[in-house]
Amino acid sequence: EVVLTQSPGTLSVSPGERATLSCRASQRISNNYLAWYQQRPGQAPGLLIYAASSRATGVPDRFSGSGSGTDFTLTITRLETEDSAVYYCQHSGASRWTFGQGTKVEIK
Amino acid sequence: EVQLVQSGAEVKKPGDSLKISCQGSGYSFSDFWIAWVRLMPGKGLEWMGIIYPPDSYARYSPSFQGQVTISVDKSTNTAYLQWSSLEASDTAIYYCARRTTLLRGIGCDAFDVWGQGTVVTVSS
Numbered sequence: 001e002v003v004l005t006q007s008p009g010t011l012s013v014s015p016g017e018r019a020t021l022s023c024r025a026s027q028r029i030s031n032n033y034l035a036w037y038q039q040r041p042g043q044a045p046g047l048l049i050y051a052a053s054s055r056a057t058g059v060p061d062r063f064s065g066s067g068s069g070t071d072f073t074l075t076i077t078r079l080e081t082e083d084s085a086v087y088y089c090q091h092s093g094a095s096r097w098t099f100g101q102g103t104k105v106e107i108k
Numbered sequence: 109e110v111q112l113v114q115s116g117a118e119v120k121k122p123g124d125s126l127k128i129s130c131q132g133s134g135y136s137f138s139d140f141w142i143a144w145v146r147l148m149p150g151k152g153l154e155w156m157g158i159i160y161p162p163d164s165y166a167r168y169s170p171s172f173q174g175q176v177t178i179s180v181d182k183s184t185n186t187a188y189l190q191w192s193s194l195e196a197s198d199t200a201i202y203y204c205a206r207r208t209t210l211l212r213g214i215g216c217d218a219f220d221v222w223g224q225g226t227v228v229t230v231s232s
Contacts, residue, residue: 035218037153044203044225045145045153050216057212088153092217095167097143097155 002027004089004100013079014108021074021103023089028069033092036065036074039102040085048087049074081107110134112142112204112223119229120194127190128226130204137185138162141207143219144178144189148200158207159187194230201225 003026013019023034036049047056049065052072062077076083084107089100115129130142143158157168159178166178179188187204203226205219 031215033215033217035216037219039153044222045205045219046222047218047220050211050218050220051214054211054214054216056220086152090153090218096169097158097217099145099153099155102152 001096002029002091002093002098004091004098006087006089006100006103008103009101010104010106012106012108015079015081017079019076019079019083019105021076021087021105023067023072023074023100025070025072025091029072029091029093031093032068034065034067034072035090036063037088037090038083038085039088040082045088076105079105079107083107110206110221112206112221114202114204114223114226117227117229119231121232122193122195122230124194124230125190125192126194126228127188128202128228129186129188130223131184131186132206133185135206138182142180142187143205143207144176144187145203145205145219146200147203147225153203156189156202161187194228196230196232198228199230201227 005024007022032052034052037045039045053065086102086104088102138161144156146154156172157178159166161180177190204223206221208220
C-alpha cells in the first residue's frame with residue numbers, strides 16, 4: 001500500500017506570495033495517478049489537480065501540479081485570502097485509495 | 109448540474125444503528141463509482157470504501173472492513189453508508205464522492221464531485 005507523506009504540516013504565507021506543498025509517496029507511482037484537493041473551512045473537498053499536473057475545471061492557473069515517481073508538488077502563486085485551506089494529495093492503486101495527511105495553508 | 113446530495117446531520121447514541129445517503133443527479137449514476145470518505149475532528153481525509161452501482165460491487169479500506177456497509181439503490185440513484193452499532197469514535201463528517209477515470213481525455217483516478225457532507229455525532 002502506498003503511503004503519502006505531505007510537508008510541511010502548516011504553511012503561513014503572505015498574500016501575493018508563493019506556496020509550495022510537497023507530497024512524497026512511499027513507492028513509485030508509475031501512472032502519475034496523483035490528485036490534489038482543496039478543503040476550505042466548513043466546506044467539502046474540491047478537486048484541484050488530477051494526473052499530477054492537469055487542472056480541474058474552473059481552477060485558477062495560479063494552481064499548478066508537478067512531479068513524477070515518488071515526489072509531487074502543488075504550487076500556488078500569487079496567494080489570495082481565499083486560498084486559506086487544507087490541501088490533500090491522493091493516489092489510487094491496487095483498488096486502494098489513499099490520502100496524504102494534509103497541509104494547512106494559512107494566510108498571514 | 110452534476111451533484112451529490114447527502115442526507116442531513118445525525119445525533120445518535122452508542123450502540124445505535126445508522127444509514128446515511130448520497131443521491132446523485134445530473135449524470136448517469138451507473139457510469140461512476142461512488143466512494144465514502146471520513147473526516148474526523150482535527151484529522152485528515154480517510155478513504156473508507158467504494159461501490160460500483162451497476163452490480164453493487166464494493167471494496168473497503170482494511171481500516172473499515174467489517175465496521176461499515178456500503179450499498180446502492182440504482183432505482184433512486186442513491187448510495188448508502190451504514191453502521192449496525194455506532195461508537196463514539198464514529199463521530200465525524202462523512203462525504204460521498206464520485207470517482208472518475210477520465211477527465212478531458214486524460215486518464216486519471218480522482219474524485220471529481222463531492223457531496224456536501226453528513227455530520228454524525230455519537231454521544232451518550
